[in-house]
Amino acid sequence: MTAAPGTPAATPRRNLPLLGRPPVERADAARNRRRILAAAAELVATRGVAALSMDEVAQAAGVGVGTVYRRFGDRAGLAYAVIDDRERRFQAAFLSGPPPLGPGADAHARLRAFLHALAERTDEQVDLLLMAELDSPAARFEQSYDVYHRHLVLLIRGAAPEADAVYLADALLAPFAANLVAHQRRTRGMSVERIKAGLDALISGLARSG
Template sequence: MNLVTNPRRERVDAARNRVKILAAAADIVAAHGVEGLSMAEVAAAAGVGVGTLYRRFGDRSGLAYALIDEREREFQEAFIEGPPPLGPGAGVFARISAFLHALTDRTVEQLDLLLMAETAAPFARFGGAYDGYHAHLSMLVTQARPGADAYVLADALLAPLAAPLLAHRLRGCGVTVERVKAGLDDLLAGFAT
């Protein structure tokens, strides 16, 4: 089950262009950072027209999401059917903690791309992967605390991992990734009792 998207079957030439475009975009991000990612440069590097890029991805944030997608699919597979404690088979609190720690690492790994994607529109963070994370945490919270408002608690656990907040804390306030994870564990411990 894929929580991000269920892609439609692509034409062979469209699939080939997608691979070229994403490779070119990844190379540009690796060389110049997310700030250097322009639709015109990506189109030129991929050997496609700018119109093709806009039709395919919409804008820079759509391109950012496409770059994020492969890593996102790996992450989803790990928490849905991977080994414990992230995947099934561990205690519920161990699974929630493993999920939050892995999501922290996953967010930090592609922080600039997620920052661009999550701030593209007022509700850009929500839907797709966020809905999958929310559903997963809601299920685990319901197991951990039957009768609790798992829907709201899942949002509370996900809120500290919004890319803009995480970037601000890590880059502007000197908070470490380890401290973020410890804080999430403290938050989790608060409703574990």
């Protein structure tokens, strides 16, 4: 399949889920990795995926371009690494961070906080996530999706024990397809706050039944 304009050429798909600790690295290697990922994320945020360049990332990170190629292989590999880095932080926040996103709040509050945080997380990297879904449409339903689904099932069962939590978890995740979020934001002109308000409406029935 030909990649969409402005996206890196397709390469063998990298896994998106990032639960668990990153590989053990030397201190200097870990420092370079953080600098490279931060520089790549900033470049994508300010100029888009089409502007992602190994040379520019290396220059912004203050490392040699060979270091970037050795660590990430190619531009697509670097893009997936940026997704993975952000995903680790997001999962850590809802699994073990402070409430209401993390443990310690009631199920309704955590459900709302999770959906709001996922809306922000998806919007933040929508171009990179679009690239991942173009690379392999099945990727959306692997790894990170499974983590989100299991988390939502637990929250829905806490908020509404009689509900079909497995189905509703899929239904609540459906609005986060990257192509839909991009369409809402760019074609329909919806703000992230409007998307969050719509998500609140979706879970209001759960709140009443709970």
